[in-house]
Amino acid sequence: DSGVTQTPKHLITATGQRVTLRCSPRSGDLSVYWYQQSLDQGLQFLIHYYNGEERAKGNILERFSAQQFPDLHSELNLSSLELGDSALYFCASSARTAFELANYGYTFGSGTRLTVV
């Protein structure tokens, strides 16, 4: 158990639908990062939240959004789903400072496998 919890583990939904993926970071970590892993694109950074605030955006589609709540859990919302959105979605948590990153690195959850049919 990495300490980062992602739910659900598997999700099957139809095109056009909307889903919410949830991530609880490791205790004490203020940062949550979301990544998408697909066969054609590999691992892509989507978005980073720190203590409730958006800090950086990567290759995130406009149909996707995220937020981080006061208890530090984060949700990734995917809407108007397309077949190409089928992928593994990971979240990772880390401590904020460079010093802490050097000592603890990132901790990944086990991912949510999304299948759009």
Next chain:
Amino acid sequence: AQSVTQLGSHVSVSEGALVLLRCNYSSSVPPYLFWYVQYPNQGLQLLLKYTSAATLVKGINGFEAEFKKSETSFHLTKPSAHMSDAAEYFCAVSDSGAGSYQLTFGKGTKLSVIP
């Protein structure tokens, strides 16, 4: 922008043989570099990290990597492969722009170990 190149999408070695997985990076600033391993149907597990301390970094499961600035490389090695090492390995560089530290990953190298 940071980038990572992993040479060889598939590498096969015999059990007991040397494992060498190659990673080259580009970075405009001294980087933080990582190797992660992903077993089938599982998440990413940190193997080791370089963060500007010793250039030879030891990780879990007998793996180590050497940071070579002149070659912009961070190759992963293990002296003797074990069947349990069969997995996909990802090299990543941390982009510290604006204090975000998001990771840029290579495409991954799938390691097969032949008995």
